[in-house]
Amino acid sequence: MSHPPVIAVIDDDPAIREALEDLIVSLGYRPLLFVSAEDFLAFPGRSAVGCMVVDIRMGxxxxxxxxxxxxxxxxxxxxxxMTSYTDEATRSKAMAGGAHSFLAKPVDAEVLIGCLASALHESARQG
Structure with a gap:
């Protein structure tokens, strides 16, 4: 039996992490929650992550x-x-860096679900 895809959530807002955790679990995926980019970088199991949902502005x-x-x-x-700061310069930089998607908060759940499925499909093709 294969393991469910792992989705890392990196956001300093506990309410966002909790909401995303519930959504990810409901889709049959496995969430890993991180309060900061530094916490994610320190995590030894990063290679198992299928995709990441990342806030732009964090401490x-x-x-x-x-x-x-x-x-x-x-x-x-x-x-x-996912960000509240949707200026074009930030979006352009994220996309130029290879971002899969750039979504404005509050994010529509259906849009996010589609992005997760697409990102995991891309990740599986790379793997």
């Missing part, structure tokens, strides 16, 4: 900082950015 490293660090280390899992 410490930003989502874009995390993206740059992961890109420097090799091909990261697909990243879905």
């Amino acid at each position: 410490g490293m930003t989502g874009l900082d995390l993206q740059a660090r992961l890109n420097a280390q090799g091909k990261p899992s697909p990243m879905i950015f």
Whole structure:
């Protein structure tokens, strides 16, 4: 029996983490929750992550900082950015860095579900 895909949620807002955890579990995936980019980078099981849902602005490293660090280390899992800060410069930088999606908060659940499925499909093709 195969393991359910693992989705990392990296967001400093506990309410967002909790809501995403519930959604991810309801879809049959396995959530891993991180309060910061630094916590995610320190996690030894990162290679098992199928995709990531990442906030742009957090205390410490930003989502874009995390993206740059992961890109420097090799091909990261697909990243879905969710942010309240949807300026074009931030979106362009995220997409140029290889982001799978760039979504404005509050995110429509159906849109996010589609992005997760697409990102996991992309991740499976890379693997």
